[in-house]
Amino acid sequence: MVAARAQRTVLSGNLFATKLTKAEFIGIQQPWFAMQHWELSNPNAGSETYLLSGWLFLRLIGLIYLTAFVSLGVQIKGLVGSKGILPARDFLLANQSWGSARFLQIPTLCWWNASDGFLQFLCWGGAALSLLLVVGIAPIPLLILLWIFYLSLFNVCRVFLSYQWDILLLETGFLAVFFAPIELLPKFPPTAAPSRIILWLLWGLTFRLMFSSGFAKWRSRDRTWRNLTALRYHYETQPLPSWTAWYMHQLPGWFHKLSVLVMFAIELVAPLFVFTPPPFSSVAGAAFVLLMLLIMATGNYCFFNLLAIALSVLLFDDAFWLTLCKRFSPNAQFALSGSVSSGWPLWVTVPVALVVVLLSVDVICRLVRFMTQWPKPIERLIEWLEPFHLVNGYGLFSVMTTERPEIIVEGSHDGVAWEAYEFKWKPDEVRRRPRFVAPHQPRLDWQMWFAALSYYHGVPWFRHFLLRLLRGSSDVLALMRKNPFADKPPRFVRAVLYDYRFTDFTAGRATGAWWRRERRGHYSPVLSSRDGVAGG
Secondary structure (H helix, E strand, O other): OHHHHHHOOOEOOEOOOOOOOOOEEOOOOOOOOOHHHOOOOOOOOOOOOOHHHHHHHHHHHHHHHHHHHHHHHOOHHHHHOOOOOOOHHHHHHHOHHHHHHHHHHOOOHHHOOOOHHHHHHHHHHHHHHHHHHHHOOOHHHHHHHHHHHHHHHHHHHHHHHOOHHHHHHHHHHHHHHHHOOOOOOOOOOOOEOOOHHHHHHHHHHHHHHHHHHHHHHHHOOOHHHHOOOOHHHHHHHOOOEOHHHHHHHOOOHHHHHHHHHHHHHHHHHHHHHOOOOOOHHHHHHHHHHHHHHHHHHHEOOOOHHHHHHHHHHOOOOHHHHHHHHHHHOOOOOOOEEOOOEOOOOHHHHHHHHHHHHHHHHHHHHHHOOOOOOOOHHHHHHHHHHHHHOOOOOOOOOOOOOOOOEEEEEEEEOOOOOOEEOEEOOOOOOOOOOOOOOOOOOOHHHHHHHHHHOOOHHHOHHHHHHHHHHHOOOHHHHOOEEEOOOOOOOOOEEEEEEEEEEEOOHHHHHHHOOOEEEEEEEEOOOOEEOOOOOOOO
């Protein structure tokens, strides 16, 4: 099956060239989304085309970029603004001594301007460009700008954009530049066939994402994954649970074990069919989409699930979509005939493919802990490209957390009576129902989960956060749900550590509480208004 698909991507003996299927969808009527008005006629029967999948993929990428930029835009000042937790300007000033090398070590437009206004321009400008991409206007220039904008923000937000979906968006966005058609105005039905070379690279990314996630869990030798009990803890200990996670947590142990088995089948077995012809690749894509939907239904993982679904869409060829439309609209008529224009020329896509394959091999070698010695020029190339995150390693939740420590931040005017700040999304008040927030990512709430799993002195940003509360920074306080010191900032702040657990059905009905908690002790020392804070 793999050979069958590989054979269809060979042209003139060049494994990196593509044999473009010459097909065109011709609409019987003109409205963009009138798929029900097409007539099915494919002169290249038996060949696979991905015009509709490519069209849908690019629109989904636009929506995901839109989500990412808007989500960050409403938080950016509190996170890395001039009066935020970790000001971007201070970070860049501290690295000015690198000279011209700083532009490659930390690639960001913020070297020229790191003001609050410019940070917001990157976010909201990126959101506007994303909307144009969804419409389909000038996709290649837009994708280039979106990638540059997000990379610029990624490198100055540092710990707040340190998640696997952030680098996955950068990697996918980079490949999307070369996947997009060379056109300025939107066309539907689509007429430009996506590059088969880049399509294979995107399939490879899908394979690495899914297989690495399963392989990392197994390779970690984590006891809960090995004995299939991980989901007994997952719903309760995930960073931002939803209310549905509370109900899933109450299910019997055998159901959780069965769920882990299904997950391993999807993450370790289904990826083996990514490179096979339809319908086998479509089955793999359906399995990935199902897994992502189940994760979305029980947790808040920002735009990660949507991005994984967007990649999975490329595993469905056009025949699948046409058949699906016929099934839901039996009287539909479709047309598939003519010729299609190609996208990027081979002299562009082949070098891109060679670089991506090289970086992918390096990532895979590190994943399986296979030490390889590259020639010096290749080592330098890999090192030079690393800050751009063109290819990355993945593996979510390779070690399952079995406890849920939570940090409660408190302030006081006299050091005796303490009042708690409340966060917008993370657990604090035990009677507050866990909510859905995805695809938005409250970055501070997420980082609080990681901070609770570490020690105070191992989380440098947390001290800056407490000191900003002492100074009453309005940008930082805007990230919070409740500020008990609205009239005057507190003189003292501290962080207390609690252990949180879901209640069961009996306790939940009796008390109305979703959580039960037990105090562990102090997480941080008491900080006073006399303590200093960097920045303005």
